Amino acid sequence: MKILLIEDEKKLAQVTTRFLEHHGYEVTGAETLADAKRLLSETVFDAALVDVRLPDGDGWSIVPQLKGIANPPVVFMMTSRGEADDRVFGLELGADDYLVKPVVLKELVIRLERWLKMRTLETKKPGLGALMLDERARIVRDGEADHHLAKMEFELLSYFLEHLNEALSRDQILDDVWGYAFGGDTRTVDTHVKQLRDKLPTVKSQLKTVHRVGYRLEAL
Amino acid sequence: MKILLIEDEKKLAQVTTRFLEHHGYEVTGAETLADAKRLLSETVFDAALVDVRLPDGDGWSIVPQLKGIANPPVVFMMTSRGEADDRVFGLELGADDYLVKPVVLKELVIRLERWLKMRTLETKKPGLGALMLDERARIVRDGEADHHLAKMEFELLSYFLEHLNEALSRDQILDDVWGYAFGGDTRTVDTHVKQLRDKLPTVKSQLKTVHRVGYRLEAL
DNA sequence: TGAACGATGAAGATACTATTGATCGAAGAT
DNA sequence: ATCTTCGATCAATAGTATCTTCATCGTTCA
Structure with a gap:
């Protein structure tokens, strides 16, 4: 399972990556939207974890692109802005789940696993x-x-x-x-x-x- | 779609019920675990919204029963205890999603709709x-x-x-x-x-x- | 043990489907 | 304007699959 992690805080990204890799995922990091877009054009990801606040723009803006892919990845938004409206906005935009920072890694993995399982079920539509x-x-x-x-x-x-x-x-x-x-x-x-x-x-x-x-x- | 709402705060239950019914769901309310268990033996629900703090016990305790049903409903936990460990605990127990109070109804409906959609995809084969x-x-x-x-x-x-x-x-x-x-x-x-x-x-x-x-x- | 009940297999009745060809009307060609 | 062609629908018939019943035999329970 390939995961794209879009997160600019290096420390956090590192911890998250290590944790996910420990759970058997293959994680690719991107620090900017530009990075992420480049990676998306090269690789097919099963999931994307998107920080909302990024150096070169808003995390929201990449969601349509992610979900526009033929076989779209599972998309999780992560943000410290925990306001209700933000969550609703993110979900309506097409994100599959919305985690408020500080993200509990164990929770992240549990939720991720479920969505990935769902995705494989859905994807097998012949x-x-x-x-x-x-x-x-x-x-x-x-x-x-x-x-x-x-x-x-x-x-x-x-x-x-x-x-x-x-x-x-x-x-x-x-x-x-x-x-x-x-x-x-x-x-x-x-x-x-x-x-x-x-x-x-x-x-x-x-x-x-x-x-x-x-x-x-x-x-x- | 039939939803079981297990919540003892009358005011909150009423508002939630009205909102869900407005979205086309059929909501049955239970104020205690005992109530809920009785209802479960009578009716097949598509989803259950469970408050953790209930007069006659802990909301956790009913999750195994819910998920033990042949065609288990979607289970959401709702609680004001937003601690990380609680969330992880709830999810590991089998709850499908975990909402921290105050619950934003619109968010609830969005998440619920997704899980119910997934469920019908999966459910084809009882x-x-x-x-x-x-x-x-x-x-x-x-x-x-x-x-x-x-x-x-x-x-x-x-x-x-x-x-x-x-x-x-x-x-x-x-x-x-x-x-x-x-x-x-x-x-x-x-x-x-x-x-x-x-x-x-x-x-x-x-x-x-x-x-x-x-x-x-x-x-x- | 015997009276009631259930299992079984075969056959007739019924209900459903495939297939063909005829009819009618619309669109396009002459 | 008339003719020609094609598509949509329907009707009739032949062909199947399914449902139900019935008769018989085996089993259970009082």
Whole structure:
């Protein structure tokens, strides 16, 4: 687990680093925002500990960048400003937790471990790799081949992908894809499902019917 | 989302309750540990907010019980004792987060929302040891192997898991699983029980017949 | 021991789904 | 304006999976 520690007080940074390393983490230190940004462009971190007060700016300002990464690290803010509004602000900005200095290292590690555990759980969300959707052109690429999908086919497939691994009832599908007002037959769904299965090999193999329930698109 | 608020200061409890309800939560209040324990045996909560100082004992003491539940709620400790050791102690005991009074309600809600989101991600698979049942996907895994269950089989098993360790009569099962309107034979339950036992080793060993009463699924 | 109860397996009834082709209407081409 | 093409929907039928019942045999309890 790689951790980015953004902290300019050398003494504190050193103690923290040593403690975390003792717990099996690999810690990289940055003393300024500029340092941190450089490191972020080079390395993928699992977590970032950010001091709010830094020589070249405000710790807040780096949070959006951290959380904008494809697989964002766990972000903890650390500050001596313990005021309520600061905490709310930090959390709303996207920080995962907010520790008031003096930071108790043991507490830091406990909280960190939990968030990292959560993160690995979340991160393992699989996708349907072979399928790529182009919303604008309504074109789907399955593996090598491009396929043209009609409007409803495309929206149906989109819907299944949004609800990967969920068993979806025909009624639910009609409501969400066709719209609440649609008064038609539930068989309509069947027919469109068949279209998708016929056009896309990946759908053929991964879209299962759940008897007496509906359909489920399974991740690979 | 159901929240159990264990707090004896009436004024504080009231304000907190109102705030949470305004955010769409269903809040049940308890003023003592005894109250809380009674409520826990009746209802399944998604989260518990526990004050440490309570009239009839220490808030810590209820945490193991909370976390011992099959599908444990998110547990937040709240206390005016903000000392470092207390926080570490609370977290190590199993509390998910630890708020120091005065609690900022907005912060509470932000943190709560995150933990509840995490919980629902994790919770997809309630289970009995080797038995994992994913309600959303309608998939059952026993040990290594995935098993295909028909609709009624799945719902029956689901029902047994919700009523772990309870002896359930055939009539009760028919009413709750098949529905009030079902007019068929009680032996139908027998047959479905057999199916489950045949398909799932864990069920075979844990689903006991209670002579002259019905069936009971026993926890491992 | 016998009367009540539960387990089991097979088969019929039922409910659900896949598949095909027809119809209708909209968008675009001529 | 008319024709052509394509997509959406529906209806009919064939094909499956599931549910339920029933008859029989084994087991438990009084």
